[in-house]
Amino acid sequence: MGDFVMPSLGADMVEGTFLEWLVSPGDRVKRGDVIAVVETPKSAVEVECFEDGTVAELLAHEGDVVPVGGVLARLEPAAAPAAAAPRPAPAAAPAPEPAPASALETAAARPAPAPAAAHQPPVSPVVRHRAHELGIDLATVTGTGRHGAVTRADLEHAASARSAPVRTPGVPAQARTTARQRISPYARRLAAELGTELHGIQGTGAGGAVTAADVRSAPAGPGPSAPPAPPPPAARPAAAATPRRADADTMRQSIAALMTVSNREIPHYYLTATVDLTAALEWMRARNRELPVEQRLVPSALLLVAAARSARELPELNGHWVDDAFRPSATVDLGLILSLRRGGLLVPAIPRADTLSVVEMMAAMRELTTRARAGRLRGSDLASPSITVSNLGDQGVESVLGVIYPPQVALVGFGAVSERPWAVDGLLGVRPLVTATLSGDHRATDGAVGARFLKHLDRLLQRPEEL
Amino acid sequence: MTPDQARDLLEQSLRVIVPDADLTGLPGDTDLRDRFELDSLDFVEIVERLSQGAGFRIEEDEDLRTIDAIVGLLSHGTPHPV
Numbered sequence: 252m253g254d255f256v257m258p259s260l261g262a263d264m265v266e267g268t269f270l271e272w273l274v275s276p277g278d279r280v281k282r283g284d285v286i287a288v289v290e291t292p293k294s295a296v297e298v299e300c301f302e303d304g305t306v307a308e309l310l311a312h313e314g315d316v317v318p319v320g321g322v323l324a325r326l327e328p329a330a331a332p333a334a335a336a337p338r339p340a341p342a343a344a345p346a347p348e349p350a351p352a353s354a355l356e357t358a359a360a361r362p363a364p365a366p367a368a369a370h371q372p373p374v375s376p377v378v379r380h381r382a383h384e385l386g387i388d389l390a391t392v393t394g395t396g397r398h399g400a401v402t403r404a405d406l407e408h409a410a411s412a413r414s415a416p417v418r419t420p421g422v423p424a425q426a427r428t429t430a431r432q433r434i435s436p437y438a439r440r441l442a443a444e445l446g447t448e449l450h451g452i453q454g455t456g457a458g459g460a461v462t463a464a465d466v467r468s469a470p471a472g473p474g475p476s477a478p479p480a481p482p483p484p485a486a487r488p489a490a491a492a493t494p495r496r497a498d499a500d501t502m503r504q505s506i507a508a509l510m511t512v513s514n515r516e517i518p519h520y521y522l523t524a525t526v527d528l529t530a531a532l533e534w535m536r537a538r539n540r541e542l543p544v545e546q547r548l549v550p551s552a553l554l555l556v557a558a559a560r561s562a563r564e565l566p567e568l569n570g571h572w573v574d575d576a577f578r579p580s581a582t583v584d585l586g587l588i589l590s591l592r593r594g595g596l597l598v599p600a601i602p603r604a605d606t607l608s609v610v611e612m613m614a615a616m617r618e619l620t621t622r623a624r625a626g627r628l629r630g631s632d633l634a635s636p637s638i639t640v641s642n643l644g645d646q647g648v649e650s651v652l653g654v655i656y657p658p659q660v661a662l663v664g665f666g667a668v669s670e671r672p673w674a675v676d677g678l679l680g681v682r683p684l685v686t687a688t689l690s691g692d693h694r695a696t697d698g699a700v701g702a703r704f705l706k707h708l709d710r711l712l713q714r715p716e717e718l
Numbered sequence: 719m720t721p722d723q724a725r726d727l728l729e730q731s732l733r734v735i736v737p738d739a740d741l742t743g744l745p746g747d748t749d750l751r752d753r754f755e756l757d758s759l760d761f762v763e764i765v766e767r768l769s770q771g772a773g774f775r776i777e778e779d780e781d782l783r784t785i786d787a788i789v790g791l792l793s794h795g796t797p798h799p800v
Binding site: 544545550617624 | 735736755757758759762763765766769770775776777778779
């Protein structure tokens with residue numbers, strides 16, 4: 252009944268590597284809470300829970316490879332009123348655990364849940380595990396959000412205020428008693444990027460876990476190892492040492508496979524239109540003068556909204572080609588191609604993108620980009636897009652003639668917004684222009700449909716106040 | 719804010735996006751977007767942090783391309799000193 256299973260995060264996923272629990276036995280969870288992190292070939296993915304309940308038992312351990320549908324944890328449904336009673340004092344929660352090692356870790360990781368939690372404003376899942384990553388106790392952070400809720404910004408402040416490494420004398424000793432060094436996946440990733448040697452770093456996170464902040468404050472590069480005797484190499488999680496390299500290769504391979512299929516099977520046609528963004532950018536600047544700095548818009552937000560609305564208008568381009576037939580999608584789930592600093596790319600989706608305002612789109616883009624670059628997408632980000640946008644404007648290219656992501660049937664490309672000569676009412680002027688392109692699958696549509704798409708896109712961008 | 723503090727704030731803000739960003743030894747006319755391969759979303763994030771750290775609103779039409787421009791803006795406190 253209450254099993255939490257390995258989700259399918261993409262059509263091609265067969266199994267996933269379990270990375271991390273963000274909850275402990277006895278914790279109450281709500282539908283939509285992020286409770287675990289799973290590694291797929293594309294990214295580490297934060298997995299949400301699909302029902303309300305209480306965590307009864309965590310079955311998966313770090314590094315376990317679990318097939319899609321395999322049970323990761325057992326949940327007790329929230330409805331059962333009896334479930335509330337047998338939870339005595341919160342502090343006594345982790346009853347006898349079967350595996351001694353994990354019992355130790357669990358006990359160390361949970362210094363005793365704050366009983367005051369009930370009166371505190373709700374903490375969003377994002378904030379909760381950003382706190383987890385940073386090794387910050389939420390109870391110690393003063394919230395500035397609605398009803399005093401702790402926001403992400405509060406956490407970042409708390410993290411930067413915590414000058415350099417705070418090394419609690421007690422914690423490292425405790426950490427050393429556990430069989431292996433606890434390292435958050437994000438910290439590990441960061442260490443790989445910075446070339447930081449992980450062992451020898453004293454963790455300041457929960458249970459002595461090494462957090463991203465610890466990695467940042469540790470000496471970079473293969474330097475002399477830190478003074479305290481490092482744990483023997485054998486103590487390092489076996490699976491952890493190599494996956495970065497392998498990931499980059501797997502990502503390359505999955506891009507290669509998909510693009511090969513696209514080029515072999517999809518007869519592409521390409522259409523190009525130049526769009527005058529004078530009105531759109533004037534509107535955007537005016538909005539930006541009113542908006543708080545953290546909500547400030549960039550031109551891409553308008554372009555994505557216009558693309559999503561145009562896809563709704565031209566449903567022939569919004570959907571999938573499956574078994575020799577086009578299946579329109581009921582919603583516009585806009586794929587956004589994000590290139591990663593370490594190479595490769597991800598195409599997370601913005602669900603129901605056509606229903607977002609420009610400000611909402613901007614927020615969605617920023618959240619998605621932040622999660623993708625931190626290597627921490629959510630399960631819901633990996634929903635299959637119905638149409639995809641490639642925006643290479645920031646790289647300075649004039650136009651993008653993109654390769655369609657099968658089984659989708661269209662890809663929208665935007666080049667750089669730049670000032671160029673443009674004829675207006677018989678006069679030559681200098682205007683901010685963007686080249687919008689549509690790559691279409693000729694099996695599903697003909698050029699005329701693609702042309703209507705670009706025309707609609709242009710029309711929307713001439714009346715930005717209606718977006 | 720002194721120019722040194724401003725440079726520190728800039729470096730801290732950059733590191734949120736580019737974890738190993740280091741301004742040491744970079745000339746003042748270094749174009750930040752080019753040097754650190756920042757896209758427009760990255761830049762919005764950095765400006766937001768600069769604005770928070772400096773305690774005043776930084777308008778979008780400020781010229782913030784180079785290290786000098788940002789340090790100048792932050793250390794003078796107002797975009798256009800009278």
